[in-house]
Amino acid sequence: MTYKLSPWSLTDLFPGLDAPELESAFNDLETQVAGFEKLRPQLKADMLVSRFLEIVKDSEESTKLANKLYSFASLAFAADTQDQSILALLGRIQQFMAELENRTLFFSLWWKDLDDSNAKRMLDASGDYRYYLEEIRHFKPYTLSEPEEKVVNLKNVTGSSALITLYDAITNRYTFNLEVDGETKELTRGELMVYVRGADADLRAKAYQELYRVYGADGPILGQMYQTSARDWRNENLTLRRFASPIAARNLGNDIPDEAVDTLLAVCKKNAPIFQRYFRLKAKYLKMPRLRRYDIYAPLVKSDKTYAFDQAARIVFDSFNAFSPEVGKLARRVFDENHLDSEVRKGKQAGAFCASVTPEMTPWVKLNYQGHADDVATMAHELGHAIHSMLAAHHSVFTFHSSLPLAETASTFGEMMLVDRLLAEEKDESVRRDMLFRQVDDSYATIMRQTFFALFEKQAHEMVAQNASVEELSAAYLENLKEQFGDAVEVSDEFKWEWVSIPHIYHTPFYVYAYAFGQLLVLSLYQQYKAEGEAFKPRYIKILSAGGSQPPEKILAEAGIDIRSEKFWQGGFDVITQLVDELERMPV
Ligand SMILES: [Zn+2]
Numbered sequence: 001m002t003y004k005l006s007p008w009s010l011t012d013l014f015p016g017l018d019a020p021e022l023e024s025a026f027n028d029l030e031t032q033v034a035g036f037e038k039l040r041p042q043l044k045a046d047m048l049v050s051r052f053l054e055i056v057k058d059s060e061e062s063t064k065l066a067n068k069l070y071s072f073a074s075l076a077f078a079a080d081t082q083d084q085s086i087l088a089l090l091g092r093i094q095q096f097m098a099e100l101e102n103r104t105l106f107f108s109l110w111w112k113d114l115d116d117s118n119a120k121r122m123l124d125a126s127g128d129y130r131y132y133l134e135e136i137r138h139f140k141p142y143t144l145s146e147p148e149e150k151v152v153n154l155k156n157v158t159g160s161s162a163l164i165t166l167y168d169a170i171t172n173r174y175t176f177n178l179e180v181d182g183e184t185k186e187l188t189r190g191e192l193m194v195y196v197r198g199a200d201a202d203l204r205a206k207a208y209q210e211l212y213r214v215y216g217a218d219g220p221i222l223g224q225m226y227q228t229s230a231r232d233w234r235n236e237n238l239t240l241r242r243f244a245s246p247i248a249a250r251n252l253g254n255d256i257p258d259e260a261v262d263t264l265l266a267v268c269k270k271n272a273p274i275f276q277r278y279f280r281l282k283a284k285y286l287k288m289p290r291l292r293r294y295d296i297y298a299p300l301v302k303s304d305k306t307y308a309f310d311q312a313a314r315i316v317f318d319s320f321n322a323f324s325p326e327v328g329k330l331a332r333r334v335f336d337e338n339h340l341d342s343e344v345r346k347g348k349q350a351g352a353f354c355a356s357v358t359p360e361m362t363p364w365v366k367l368n369y370q371g372h373a374d375d376v377a378t379m380a381h382e383l384g385h386a387i388h389s390m391l392a393a394h395h396s397v398f399t400f401h402s403s404l405p406l407a408e409t410a411s412t413f414g415e416m417m418l419v420d421r422l423l424a425e426e427k428d429e430s431v432r433r434d435m436l437f438r439q440v441d442d443s444y445a446t447i448m449r450q451t452f453f454a455l456f457e458k459q460a461h462e463m464v465a466q467n468a469s470v471e472e473l474s475a476a477y478l479e480n481l482k483e484q485f486g487d488a489v490e491v492s493d494e495f496k497w498e499w500v501s502i503p504h505i506y507h508t509p510f511y512v513y514a515y516a517f518g519q520l521l522v523l524s525l526y527q528q529y530k531a532e533g534e535a536f537k538p539r540y541i542k543i544l545s546a547g548g549s550q551p552p553e554k555i556l557a558e559a560g561i562d563i564r565s566e567k568f569w570q571g572g573f574d575v576i577t578q579l580v581d582e583l584e585r586m587p588v
Pocket residue numbers: 381385407408411
């Protein structure tokens with residue numbers, strides 16, 4: 001059979017927006033939660049462990065149903081951000097979930113409050129729920145009283161969550177005009193960004209200028225949304241919950257020690273000169289005295305090579321199969337069950353993601369496939385995510401999702417396997433060289449770029465607390481870029497609006513360091529794979545299969561990795577340095 005570009009089907013969740021099953025799900029969930037509320041008097045320090053575990057099991061069932069409802073609405077929204085009935089459903093579900101969360105809040109509050117010896121009694125018998133239950137207790141020092149927690153939840157629906165939905169709705173309807181071959185085209189952001197990776201230097205510049213013309217026009221408003229959401233983050237996490245810093249709230253959620261994150265960011269910052277060296281080399285190849293920020297993703301060879309969707313799917317399956325046929329089979333499941341939205345449509349959310357709803361269900365993957373080499377890489381990336389969660393499907397709904405810092409392991413590893421496959425098949429030396437350059441481009445984009453976003457977020461959250469204006473934040477962002485690129489890259493003024501165009505820093509503050517974490521980790525794992533071959537595979541599968549059932553530090557320690565050590569992180573950069581050394585030795 002031939003794989004074709006298509007929207008996904010959400011019928012494995014619900015048959016449609018008007019389906020009676022959707023209403024029944026609301027009702028069932030309501031009934032389950034009402035039943036759960038009745039259990040409240042049974043929660044006692046000396047209760048039977050078996051009773052406690054039954055209650056956890058009940059809440060697992062409700063969580064699955066809630067995940068299905070929520071995913072149905074948010075996936076439908078991603079597929080069409082402009083449909084009013086989807087927006088209405090999403091709003092209804094957000095409201096409904098917040099109310100349910102409030103009604104069931106007593107359980108986690110009781111659990112956090114339970115004395116250590118009784119908690120140990122329950123934990124020792126809790127099997128796969130253990131880490132989930134431990135994680136809840138980690139938040140004990142930062143938890144408010146039940147009525148306060150309820151107010152926070154309810155106010156988030158119309159406050160910070162609504163603000164972010166609004167940010168998405170505003171920015172996803174942007175269109176961009178670009179003159180290509182004498183003809184002005186109206187493009188989505190995804191379509192515009194193709195020109196940034198194109199061979200035409202003038203178009204690269206114009207594409208970026210157009211991107212930031214549009215974002216810049218709304219810059220003051222988008223910036224104000226960011227200020228508001230950063231203030232909300234601080235009000236909640238520092239003023240009310242007493243976290244030590246804005247990033248500490250994310251670190252605890254990731255269960256990564258603050259020191260490990262500090263070490264990661266510091267080592268990354270120290271290694272910025274490697275990429276500056278690389279950009280100087282790239283300028284030579286592009287015959288430019290100095291690279292402009294517009295040019296950092298420029299290809300070395302003028303290649304208009306595109307991959308038909310079916311061809312891309314097969315290359316990606318092959319590269320997974322070469323690692324393990326079992327892994328390849330998992331990737332195919334996403335296609336075969338029609339859980340893939342691959343085509344580009346107006347109103348569809350830009351970018352790509354993988355959503356895992358429950359352990360039993362094959363994940364859903366969103367792409368905006370346009371046939372370029374990057375799109376093939378993105379396909380391998382998102383399918384890597386899907387494989388990760390399918391390998392962890394034997395865990396509970398609470399423990400099958402890996403925590404954020406490990407979340408990019410399989411995706412990045414999948415991309416590297418793809419590149420190896422493409423390199424092995426490519427005979428043309430200049431195309432091979434271009435692919436090696438692209439590998440460093442990608443490392444730049446996932447490690448250095450994301451690190452400097454995280455550094456900016458740290459700074460921006462402090463600046464907002466000091467009442468900085470949007471103008472001042474933009475100036476700080478421009479400084480951040482200049483530090484990142486040194487004198488190796490010329491950064492023009494419109495890049496001061498880049499930060500308002502990064503959805504992650506709005507959606508999930510401080511998420512971005514997980515990319516640097518993941519990529520450096522994978523560089524090191526991939527070295528191990530190349531050195532050890534077959535012997536490495538079970539260790540890797542074990543890391544993925546653990547999902548989120550253990551602390552990330554422990555999962556990695558079992559694979560011989562110490563995330564607190566500077567040396568470990570530097571090891572990832574040593575791989576990149578070798579690659580840049582090799583490229584510098586090649587005759588230009
Ligand atoms: Zn990813």
